[in-house]
Amino acid sequence: MAVRRLAPKEQQPASFAFSEENLAWAKAQIAKFPAGRQQSAVIPILWRVQEQHDGWVSEAAIRAVADLLGMAYIRVLEIATFYTMFQLAPVGKKAHVQVCGTTPCRLRGAQEIIDVCKHRIHHDPLHVSADGDFSWEEVECLGACVNAPMAMIWKDTYEDLTPESFEKVLDGFASGNPPKPGPQNGRQFAAPITGQATLINGGGKPAKNQGGTPKEPVLSDAEPKKASEVANVQERPAPKPPADDATRKGK
Numbered sequence: 001m002a003v004r005r006l007a008p009k010e011q012q013p014a015s016f017a018f019s020e021e022n023l024a025w026a027k028a029q030i031a032k033f034p035a036g037r038q039q040s041a042v043i044p045i046l047w048r049v050q051e052q053h054d055g056w057v058s059e060a061a062i063r064a065v066a067d068l069l070g071m072a073y074i075r076v077l078e079i080a081t082f083y084t085m086f087q088l089a090p091v092g093k094k095a096h097v098q099v100c101g102t103t104p105c106r107l108r109g110a111q112e113i114i115d116v117c118k119h120r121i122h123h124d125p126l127h128v129s130a131d132g133d134f135s136w137e138e139v140e141c142l143g144a145c146v147n148a149p150m151a152m153i154w155k156d157t158y159e160d161l162t163p164e165s166f167e168k169v170l171d172g173f174a175s176g177n178p179p180k181p182g183p184q185n186g187r188q189f190a191a192p193i194t195g196q197a198t199l200i201n202g203g204g205k206p207a208k209n210q211g212g213t214p215k216e217p218v219l220s221d222a223e224p225k226k227a228s229e230v231a232n233v234q235e236r237p238a239p240k241p242p243a244d245d246a247t248r249k250g251k
């Protein structure tokens with residue numbers, strides 16, 4: 001992963017001002033936290049600032065967030081430079097692509113997705129394409145490993161990618177009509193692509209269909225909710241009271 005630094009001075013705007021709408025939104029977020037804990041709103045406010053500022057946070061924007069929250073500039077700078085969700089330099093106008101390059105995605109073809117970025121956007125990460133529309137970078141695990149390989153664009157994830165389906169995702173952003181986020185191979189969320197393989201046999205028998213269409217009905221919701229013994233009924237005999245303590249006799 002690249003070292004995360006602020007953009008060079010020549011790319012930094014001189015100032016940042018919250019839009020009226022975003023300032024009101026930020027104040028509403030701050031009001032959700034108890035007095036003295038307003039700094040807890042820093043991440044959502046930085047995200048909103050990034051959305052307002054063409055997909056990246058400038059040094060002036062970081063200072064504006066710190067001033068709003070009464071934080072030291074260095075504290076907000078630490079947060080903006082730590083999380084890869086925050087971009088520190090100008091990015092593509094239509095899409096900034098974050099390709100996961102951590103082990104599960106690597107094993108499932110992340111390099112091929114990166115190769116598409118290299119040939120279609122720019123050879124190097126964190127460089128804007130010639131038309132200014134796209135940029136890309138490799139990031140660490142984005143938490144959708146079960147649907148590897150995957151990439152995040154703005155705040156949506158595109159999963160179960162192949163080079164071909166990823167090209168289609170980029171085509172969608174280029175034409176202003178992005179595809180539905182999530183798996184791009186037709187499966188539902190993280191369910192098996194081969195169909196349901198567990199909780200399908202109605203009780204105790206081993207599942208017969210390892211892949212393919214389920215052959216037996218799924219357990220109904222009522223099945224596991226049958227009334228059973230109350231939890232405090234014990235099968236073993238109640239314990240006897242302890243024998244009198246001989247040392248206490250005669251007292």
Ligand code: FES
Pocket residue numbers: 100101102103104105140141142143144145146148150
């Ligand atoms: S390893 Fe790629 S999302 Fe987790």
